[in-house]
Every structure is written in structure tokens, then in C-alpha cells.
Amino acid sequence: MTIIVHHLENSRSQRVLWLLEELGLPYEVRRYRRDKATMLAPLELRRVHPLGKSPVIEHAGNIVAETGAIVEYLVELADGRLGMPGHREDALRYRHFLHYAEGSLMPPLFTKLVLSRVPLLGKVAQKKFQPMVDVHLDYVEGELAARPWFAGPEFTAADVMMSFPLEAAVSRANATEGRPHIAAWIEKVHARPAYKAALAAGGPYAYA
Amino acid sequence: MTIIVHHLENSRSQRVLWLLEELGLPYEVRRYRRDKATMLAPLELRRVHPLGKSPVIEHAGNIVAETGAIVEYLVELADGRLGMPGHREDALRYRHFLHYAEGSLMPPLFTKLVLSRVPLLGKVAQKKFQPMVDVHLDYVEGELAARPWFAGPEFTAADVMMSFPLEAAVSRANATEGRPHIAAWIEKVHARPAYKAALAAGGPYAYA
16 A cells, blocks of 8 residues: 655655665655745645644555654564664664654754844854754764664664754754764765665755 | 663653653662753763763663663563553554654754743744744644543553653643643643652652
């Protein structure tokens, strides 16, 4: 049964398309454009889910929102492929990064973006805030220095999950400056055929 | 084997103590105080985990960080108790809220807190930002109007996960004003014996 992806341009939903391509699952894209004034998702997305956000997928009568939950849903649908590794330490890392991407890494990047739009003292606040972002990026750099992919030796859905915050961090917080392992990881990700196919399917994406 | 919880006062780690009490697992608390000037976690937490944040748990040689991942670790340790329900729709809701709590609900509350500390136009920006918080709180109110607990008829770890963002939303964003189901849910939560026991174990907590 085809999966419908409600996809917002230049957003975290790009990951869902990428994972679908990696898993080879059949899908259809419904594209949405950001409101030009607010840069937020258009109101019509509220007809799909009360939060009016992207990504949301529809499959077999289920409406699934929240990227982490969507990723787990799709991995389950693909009989666990790219999901939790068998090795215990890799499994714990997999679970960690599945939550960490949106639960800890993304929030300070989002706050930084909001601060950049506050007139006058917003830019000052944004600068004062950068060290909080750097703690995260230095931690991520250390993890990627220790192993090729986030969970361990193999590429998993945890890498897919981590892509958007890291791409956002490159564009908003100089993530790759002095962090060669983050830079190399992003290059590796962008070279994957499934990543490229998802870009073609999703339309405009400012972070690749 | 006893679980060591690195617990920061007035923080999201309160949930970990609560879940441990609900599951009846043996644990030991290491308490940390916030830096009085910055309100951030003290530097000594970096000796436990490079991010220097709370919660972090130690168990059987594993160091586990990120609340969602800790919750899944503890549920697994308790043979799935309070974990994913058997009913499919409840299971999807369980997974959704496990990610939604920190992935979507907490970030705008955190941003609101940061904005409140920017001099001059920060307060104006904070007000302009409130509708983004309200969309979430109205959605949560609707979910709690439809069923007694977040995943369905039974209390689960998803409720534990949702407690901190909702308690923070009460204190920072008038979450219960005109939202009787959120108010009732919080009252129900605070009345649970395990919740009270966790409060006693954790020390100062401004949100209960």
C-alpha cells in the first residue's frame, strides 16, 4: 500500500523521503509551500493533522506525525531494515540519536533562528547563545570521529534522523568549521543515490 | 543492579525518577544544582557525559543520555511494563508522544524562555511567539479530551514523558487557562504515589 507523504519544502520532512528511498518503499508526495510572509507551513496542512506541520504520513488508515515516530513506523514496515542494530552498544546509540536529533540538537538551532529575527538585541542574544550550540556540535564531531555512522559501523535510520539538524547547523551555526568529521559525514550522505533520488522527489531544499 | 541517576534540580530529569518509582526499579540519585548565574547545569556534569546535561543514567556499564532513550531503556529493563500498548492505535500514540514531548512540544517552550531573557524587544517577540505554543497546547487538550491518558485507556511511559513539557507550559505559557483536560491530567499525575515518592527523592522541583 502506497504511503502518502505530506511534504513541506525546505523542511525536516526531506528526511522522510530519503528514508523511503533507502528502504525502497512505494510512496507519493503531496508538496506544500511555506507561507511567504511567515515562512511557516500553510494552513491547509491543518486539514491533514491538527498541528498543521510537516512531515505527516498516511498509510493503511493511519496518520502518523512527528519525524522520530514516522522513522520508527517506516523501519517497522520494512521489517526492521536500517533499524536498531543487533550489537548492544550500537543499539543504544541508535536509540539515543533517534531521540537526540529533535529532542536536543534541533531546539537550540531553532531558538537561534528565532533570535536572529528579533530586532536590535536579538543578534547579540544569538551570539551569546552560540556556545550552547557549540557544545552539541563538538559532541557530534566526537561521535563521528569515533565511528563512520551514528550508531556504529553501519548506516541506519539514526543517520537519516540526524541529517536535518546537521544540515541546519551547517547553514545557521557554521557546523563544519573546524569539524572535519561532520563535514565528511555530510558529504557521504549527500553522495548517496537514495538521498539524491529523494531530493528529486521533494523539490526545493535549501540545505543540500 | 542499581541504576544511578544524575539528576539536576528543577529539570526534565524529574521524570526519570518518577518512572523508576512507577516501575519499582532500584536506583540511587546523584543530585546537581544549577549554576546560580546562568541557571545551566554545573560543569561537573560533563565528567559524566560530554554534553554535560541531565538526565543521564548509569546501569550495567552503560551511560544513557536523552530522556526519550532513557525511558525506553527503563521500560525494557522492566520487561516492557508501562511501555508500548498491545492495541495498534494505542501503540502508535505511545510512540508519537514519546517523540513529541521533546521533539515538538518542548522546543517552543524553551524558545519562549530564552526570548523572555532578551532585553527590550524580547518580550514583544515572546508575545508574537505565543500562538505557536497555543497550537500545541490546543492539540494536547484535544487529545486529553478524547482519552484519559496519552496513549489510550491506560497510564504509560508516554504520560511520564509528557509531564515535564506540560508542567513547564503551565508555568511559562498558561497551559491550563481554558484547557480543563490538561488541568485535570496534571492533577491526576501529581496525585500518583510514585510521583510523590519521586519528588521526595529528587529534592527541589519548581513545577509540581
